[in-house]
Amino acid sequence: DQQVKQNSPSLSVQEGRISILNCDYTNSMFDYFLWYKKYPAEGPTFLISISSIKDKNEDGRFTVFLNKSAKHLSLHIVPSQPGDSAVYFCAASVGGSARQLTFGSGTQLTVLP
Amino acid sequence: DTGVSQDPRHKITKRGQNVTFRCDPISEHNRLYWYRQTLGQGPEFLTYFQNEAQLEKSRLLSDRFSAERPKGSFSTLEIQRTEQGDSAMYLCASSTPPGQGGTGELFFGEGSRLTVL
Numbered sequence: 001d002q003q004v005k006q007n008s009p010s011l012s013v014q015e016g017r018i019s020i021l022n023c024d025y026t027n028s029m030f031d032y033f034l035w036y037k038k039y040p041a042e043g044p045t046f047l048i049s050i051s052s053i054k055d056k057n058e059d060g061r062f063t064v065f066l067n068k069s070a071k072h073l074s075l076h077i078v079p080s081q082p083g084d085s086a087v088y089f090c091a092a093s094v095g096g097s098a099r100q101l102t103f104g105s106g107t108q109l110t111v112l113p
Numbered sequence: 114d115t116g117v118s119q120d121p122r123h124k125i126t127k128r129g130q131n132v133t134f135r136c137d138p139i140s141e142h143n144r145l146y147w148y149r150q151t152l153g154q155g156p157e158f159l160t161y162f163q164n165e166a167q168l169e170k171s172r173l174l175s176d177r178f179s180a181e182r183p184k185g186s187f188s189t190l191e192i193q194r195t196e197q198g199d200s201a202m203y204l205c206a207s208s209t210p211p212g213q214g215g216t217g218e219l220f221f222g223e224g225s226r227l228t229v230l
Contacts, residue, residue: 004155015144043117043204043221048217081203090156099144099208100169103221 003027004092006104014112019077021107023090026071030092034101035075036062038087047088049076080111115139119223120204125228126195133191136227145188146219147180148204149173157188162188189198195229202226 013019021035031052035042050057050064052071057064063076064109077084087108091101118137126132138145143164148156159178160168164185166218174180177195182188192199203226 007154009153036221039222043206043223046218046220049218093154099217100146100158100161101148101156104160105153105155 001026002105003030004090004102004104006090006107007058008107010104010108010110012110012112013080016079017084019075019080019084019109019111021075021077021088021090021106021109023073024071025073026090027094027102028071029094029103031095031099032093033064033066033073034091034093035062036089036091036103038089038106042086042088063100078111080109082113085109085111116221117205117207118221119222119225121225122223123226125227125230127230128197129194131191132195132227133189133192134203134205134227136188136205138187138192138218140186140207142207142209142220143185144208144210145182146206146208147188147190148206150202150224151200152206158192167224178182192227195227199227200227200229 034049035047037047038044046060048059048064049068053068066073087106089106090104120135145162147159150156157173160181161179169230177193180190202224204224208219
């Protein structure tokens with residue numbers, strides 16, 4: 001049973017446009033959500049997080065939106081850059097910190113120049 | 114650079130053999146985690162240490178798997194009698210809890226890729 005789902009295995013976006021990556025979860029106990037980025041042959045790198053007490057968190061070009069009623073979160077990247085091309089993982093945890101994470105299966109983002 | 118270091122990066126072994134992976138966390142981090150990632154999937158939690166104490170273990174961690182962190186610094190993950198289904202990337206991560214001056218976010222190493230023939 002996948003508790004965190006990323007239903008789009010891949011996404012292609014033109015440079016300069018907005019990238020929107022989506023994630024759904026089923027476990028209502030999740031209260032902390034994160035996005036990680038992974039380049040080939042590297043470990044995942046933390047990107048941005050959001051607590052369930054918020055519905056939006058911004059960091060530069062990256063914004064995460066949380067819709068608790070829909071059990072849905074999304075990552076917006078504006079403007080997208082070719083260096084953003086990577087696999088993006090959504091992750092969730094219980095207890096308000098990043099201790100034991102449940103990851104989605106990832107979305108391969110390709111930003112076309 | 115003092116990021117999370119894992120060794121070896123790649124390991125090819127025959128079914129039935131034992132393998133051991135080592136992880137050196139970021140030096141000031143007292144929490145250490147092992148995750149496993151198979152092709153096309155996200156990382157799956159295996160186990161977690163706070164200092165030398167192993168506080169949580171996933172049901173994925175069968176009896177053939179054992180992890181240690183004897184002095185609260187580096188950690189080893191041993192897989193005994195390897196099976197082809199053990200082929201995966203084994204990721205180590207470390208962190209400092211938010212209440213101890215850290216952000217709590219996990220910092221991952223580059224992983225150790227295991228191939229069982």
